Amino acid sequence: MLITDLTMNEKYFTEKNIEYVDLNLKNIGNCKGCFGCWTKTPGKCVIRDDATRIYTNIAKTDVLIYVSKVVFGCYDTPVKNLMERSLPVQKAFIRMHEGETHHFQRDVIPKKAFIIAYGAESDIEKETFKKLVERNSKNMSFISYDIIFTTEKGAENIAKKVVEQQWKK
Numbered sequence: 001m002l003i004t005d006l007t008m009n010e011k012y013f014t015e016k017n018i019e020y021v022d023l024n025l026k027n028i029g030n031c032k033g034c035f036g037c038w039t040k041t042p043g044k045c046v047i048r049d050d051a052t053r054i055y056t057n058i059a060k061t062d063v064l065i066y067v068s069k070v071v072f073g074c075y076d077t078p079v080k081n082l083m084e085r086s087l088p089v090q091k092a093f094i095r096m097h098e099g100e101t102h103h104f105q106r107d108v109i110p111k112k113a114f115i116i117a118y119g120a121e122s123d124i125e126k127e128t129f130k131k132l133v134e135r136n137s138k139n140m141s142f143i144s145y146d147i148i149f150t151t152e153k154g155a156e157n158i159a160k161k162v163v164e165q166q167w168k169k
Contacts, residue, residue, distance in 0.1 A: 001057060002163070004067035005078040006118075008156045016163055019057060023078035026050040030081055037088035043106050045088050055086040059108045063166050066113070067155050070120040073128025083136070090139065102138055113137065113145040114162045118152045 001019045013020040028051045036046035045052055058064060069076035075083065090103035115133055120126045126149055137145050150158050 001061040001063070002065040002067070002159060003054070003058075003079065003082065004065075004155075004159070005069060005076055006067055006152065006155055008067075008159065012160065013163065016167055018163055018167065019061075021054055023082060026054070028054075028078070028081050028085060031084040031087065035092070038092040042091075043088050045085055047085070051082060051085040052088075054082060055089055058086060059089045059106070062109050062111050064111050064113045065116065065159055065162055067116045067118075067159055069152070070117045070125060070129050070149075073120075073125045074132060076119075083140075086140075097138060100138065105141055108141045110141045110143040112166070113140070113142045114166075115145060115147045116150060116155050116158050116162070117147055118150050118155045120149055 001021070002013055003021045003023065005023050007022050007024055008020075010020045010022065027049045029047050029049050032047065034046065037044060040046055045055075066075075066079055068079040071077075074080060089106050089108050091106055093104045094101045095104050117126075117129060120129060130147055133145060133147055136142075148158055148162075
């Protein structure tokens with residue numbers, strides 16, 4: 001599964017049987033912080049838009065590619081919104097995981113993740129982003145992850161290389 005905030009050659013990815021999600025073409029509202037996904041409709045966001053199908057598919061995939069602009073050491077708005085809206089795949093209950101407290105997951109497949117990050121303007125911004133991804137990886141069931149920093153123009157070619165490496169089997 002490839003989730004991107006850049007419009008890429010969708011045909012290339014779909015021909016390789018990769019679910020391609022261009023967040024620019026999706027209707028994804030902001031998380032309200034209501035925790036309805038834990039209390040009113042457990043496992044499902046109370047907001048009915050494109051995010052509900054996407055986060056369900058993220059939970060079911062074993063290889064995930066995110067392509068995101070880095071802004072102030074964080075994912076840019078489209079990817080960040082989707083991540084926040086993915087809260088329903090976690091339960092409200094807490095467990096110990098690698099010596100830290102983390103949420104129990106709802107049927108989430110452990111996954112290899114590749115984060116293709118473009119737009120970071122300094123080493124400090126890259127280090128901040130690395131720390132963010134490391135923290136997120138524990139709540140997102142990443143068994144491994146690679147962060148690849150590039151330019152906006154280079155992001156699609158790197159995504160294609162990752163696909164070739166991961167799906168050549």
